[in-house]
Amino acid sequence: MNCPEPKMMQAYDVIVVGGGVAGIAAAVASARNGAKTLLMEKSVILGGLATLGLISWYEPLCDGEGKQMISGIPEELIHLSIKDSFEDLPTEWGGNGHFPKNQHRYATHFSPTVFPLLLTEYLEENGVQLRLDTLATYPDMEEGICKGLLVETVGGREYFPAKFIVDATGDATVCHRAGVPTELGENYLTYVTHQLTKEGAAHALEGDFCKARKWHMAGSTLTGKGQPEGMKMLRCETADDVTEFVVKGGKLALERLRKTGKEERDIMTLPGMPNYRKIRRIIGEYEFDGSENEVKFDNAVGSMGDFRKVGKHFQLPYTTLYNKSFPNLFAAGRIISAKGDGWEITRVIPVAALSGEAAGTAAALCVKTETNSHTLNIETLQSTLKNAGVLFE
Numbered sequence: 059m060n061c062p063e064p065k066m067m068q069a070y071d072v073i074v075v076g077g078g079v080a081g082i083a084a085a086v087a088s089a090r091n092g093a094k095t096l097l098m099e100k101s102v103i104l105g106g107l108a109t110l111g112l113i114s115w116y117e118p119l120c121d122g123e124g125k126q127m128i129s130g131i132p133e134e135l136i137h138l139s140i141k142d143s144f145e146d147l148p149t150e151w152g153g154n155g156h157f158p159k160n161q162h163r164y165a166t167h168f169s170p171t172v173f174p175l176l177l178t179e180y181l182e183e184n185g186v187q188l189r190l191d192t193l194a195t196y197p198d199m200e201e202g203i204c205k206g207l208l209v210e211t212v213g214g215r216e217y218f219p220a221k222f223i224v225d226a227t228g229d230a231t232v233c234h235r236a237g238v239p240t241e242l243g244e245n246y247l248t249y250v251t252h253q254l255t256k257e258g259a260a261h262a263l264e265g266d267f268c269k270a271r272k273w274h275m276a277g278s279t280l281t282g283k284g285q286p287e288g289m290k291m292l293r294c295e296t297a298d299d300v301t302e303f304v305v306k307g308g309k310l311a312l313e314r315l316r317k318t319g320k321e322e323r324d325i326m327t328l329p330g331m332p333n334y335r336k337i338r339r340i341i342g343e344y345e346f347d348g349s350e351n352e353v354k355f356d357n358a359v360g361s362m363g364d365f366r367k368v369g370k371h372f373q374l375p376y377t378t379l380y381n382k383s384f385p386n387l388f389a390a391g392r393i394i395s396a397k398g399d400g401w402e403i404t405r406v407i408p409v410a411a412l413s414g415e416a417a418g419t420a421a422a423l424c425v426k427t428e429t430n431s432h433t434l435n436i437e438t439l440q441s442t443l444k445n446a447g448v449l450f451e
C-alpha cells in the first residue's frame with residue numbers, strides 16, 4: 059500500500075470527538091475551564107442522535123416528583139433546544155404550557171432542524187474550535203498515552219496532536235481503537251421518521267409546529283414491542299451491520315407509509331444516523347448498573363433521575379468516565395461505563411450531556427494541573443462543577 063503521510067495540524071489541549079449532546083457539553087465545559095479545545099464531528103450537522111437521529115425529545119432533568127436532578131450545561135441545552143422553535147415544556151419548568159397530557163416533568167420536544175444551528179452558535183460563543191466533516195480514525199497510542207488523532211477529511215488525512223481526548227462518538231470508536239476494554243450493545247430494530255400529515259398541517263396553520271411534526275417509529279419500541287418476528291437482537295460492529303439495520307428499518311417505514319394514501323402525508327425527514335440505542339460502551343473503573351438508587355459516591359460528578367420511573371435519585375461516579383490504563387482518554391455520553399439498567403439510565407440526552415460536562419471539565423483540569431484522569435484531585439473537580447451550577451442533590 060502506498061498512502062500519503064498525514065498533514066500535521068495544530069495541537070490542542072483537549073480534543074472532543076463527536077458533536078452529539080455529550081460532545082457539545084464536553085467541549086463547552088473544557089473551553090470554559092481554559093483549555094484550548096477542538097470539537098471534531100464527522101457529519102455536518104451538530105447534535106448527533108438528538109437531532110440527526112430525529113429523537114427530538116429531551117428526557118427529564120427532574121425526578122418526576124418535582125425535584126430537579128440535573129442542571130449545569132444539560133439545563134442550558136434544554137433551553138437552547140427550544141430558544142427559536144416550538145416547545146412543550148411544562149409551565150412549572152418555565153415552558154409555554156403546551157405540554158402533552160399528564161406530562162409534568164422537566165422535559166420537552168424540540169426542533170431537530172433548528173437546534174443544530176443554535177448549537178453552532180453556542181460553540182462559537184464559548185470559544186470552542188469546530189471542525190465538521192472530520193472523521194477521527196485512529197488514536198496515536200504510545201504505552202497507553204494518546205499522543206494525537208489521525209483523521210480523514212475532504213482535504214485528505216490529517217494528524218492532530220492533543221494532550222487529552224474526550225471520546226463522545228456514541229460508539230466509543232476512539233477508546234475501542236486505543237485498546238480500552240469495551241462491551242457491545244444489543245439493539246431492537248428501530249427507524250425514526252418525521253412525517254407531515256394534513257392534520258399536522260392544520261396544526262401548523264394554527265401556529266402549533268410541535269404537533270405539525272409527527273414522530274413515527276417503525277420497528278421496535280424501547281422494550282421490544284414491534285420487533286419483527288424471529289429477528290435477533292442487533293449489534294453494530296461493521297458497515298454491513300449498519301447497512302442491514304438502516305435498510306431493514308427503512309423497509310418497515312415504507313410499509314407503514316403505504317398504509318396511507320400519497321395525498322395524505324409526506325415524510326419530512328429521514329434519520330441521518332442509525333437509530334441504535336446502544337452501540338459500544340467502555341469498561342471503566344466503575345460500572346454503573348442502575349442499582350445505585352440513593353447511593354452517595356465520594357467521587358460523584360452530578361446527580362440524575364431515571365427517565366422511565368419517578369422518585370429515583372442517582373449520582374454519577376467519576377470513575378465511569380475513564381479506564382485508568384489510558385490516563386488521557388475520557389468517555390462521555392452513551393459510551394460511558396454503565397451496564398444493564400445503568401446503560402438505559404445514562405444514555406439519554408440530559409445524562410449524556412451531564413457526563414459530557416464532567417468529562418470536559420475533568421480533561422481541562424488535568425491540563426491545568428498537569429495530572430491525568432486518575433490522579434486528578436476529585437475535590438477540585440467537584441468544586442469546579444458545583445461552581446458551574448452542577449447539582450449533586
Ligand SMILES: Cc1cc2nc3c(=O)[nH]c(=O)nc-3n(C[C@H](O)[C@H](O)[C@H](O)COP(=O)(O)OP(=O)(O)OC[C@H]3O[C@@H](n4cnc5c(N)ncnc54)[C@H](O)[C@@H]3O)c2cc1C
Pocket residue numbers: 075076077078079080081098099100101104105106107108111113115116117192193194195226227228229231248250332333334335390391392393405406407408410
Ligand atoms: C430510537 C431512539 C430513541 C431515543 N429516544 C430518546 C428520547 O426520547 N429522549 C432522550 O433524551 N434520549 C433518547 N434516546 C437516546 C439519546 O438520543 C442518545 O443516547 C443521546 O442523544 C446520545 O448522545 P451522545 O452525544 O452520547 O452520542 P451521539 O448522539 O451518538 O453523538 C455522537 C456524535 O459523534 C459523531 N461521531 C461518531 N464517530 C465519529 C468519529 N469517528 N469522528 C468524528 N465524529 C464522530 C456522530 O456523527 C455524532 O454526531 C433515543 C435513542 C434512540 C436510538
